[in-house]
Amino acid sequence: MRVAGILLVEDDPSVRTGLELALTRQGHSVTAYATGEEALDHVRARRPEIVILDVMLPGIDGVEVCRRIRRLDSLPIILLTARGDDLDMVVGLEAGADDYVVKPVEPRVLDARIRAVLRRLESASADRISFGDLVVDRGALKVTLANREIHLTPTELRLLLELVRHPGQVLNRRYLLRAVWDHNHVADSRLVDACVQRIRAKIEPVPAEPVFIHTVRGFGYRFSPP
Incomplete structure (x- = not known):
């Protein structure tokens, strides 16, 4: 243990x-x-x-x-x-x-x-993925944007990695709670929303108009890089 x-x-x-x-x-x-x-x-x-x-x-x-x-x-x-x-x-x-x-x-x-x-x-697998200026290195647990390292908390990084694993797919909040937080209570969905807001503030050029992490109203979030 x-x-x-x-x-x-x-x-x-x-x-x-x-x-x-x-x-x-x-x-x-x-x-x-x-x-x-x-x-x-x-x-x-x-x-x-x-x-x-x-x-x-x-x-x-x-x-x-x-x-x-x-x-x-x-x-x-x-x-x-x-x-x-x-x-x-x-x-x-x-x-x-x-x-x-x-x-x-x-x-x-x-x-x-x-x-x-x-x-x-x-938990992270060795993998380095680029989405334009955004680079996610799963092995090094490192994210860079336009060659500048972005400092994410462990939970922010885990959520971003989970979204990156499913580009173009809509992941609902219940799934993300289980995958990232090991929670099963849908009432804890605010954890997901708050974490997405923090990630957007760090990687989105204009957080209010996201180009990487999109909200699908009533369902969850989709990682759709430009």
Whole structure:
């Protein structure tokens, strides 16, 4: 079983201690903090493999922590959100989070999400495909646009790779949730939408008028390079 170096950021002492103990029992190495400031210092000093980040934090909130981490690194981020806080969750995904889990969370569910993210990091086949100025190197896990490297998070890269594997085909959100996030709940489709928006902002000349990733209203997305 894969052991992950986890940075856990949760201000509630009982929740933080419970998750830290549970994830440690699952074999992970966990460093836990109560504030966003401490978490950012840790990311700068010692890069974790994955961040588990509560949205509601004192001082710098989780969404802002997510944004600041994204300026530093593309490491995976899973949000912990309170039930019913849909707006915070959507804003967090748009800020660059890869996944979210609603509290109270079963440690086994969180562990499964962590391992799914790590599998996404490790799964890629050796392949280099060009679509005009856009080059997707599956072996090197590298994307370039007009010879400039595009920095994608692991989830953004996995979603783009999945779309690239099926050029011209419409992939519905349920399929993409299973293929990229290992989710089965259609209610989580906002993960797909937010991730597509982030990818478009990085690879599309005009994100509002995409030429690579097209929305097929009522169905999903199609990768149709010019």
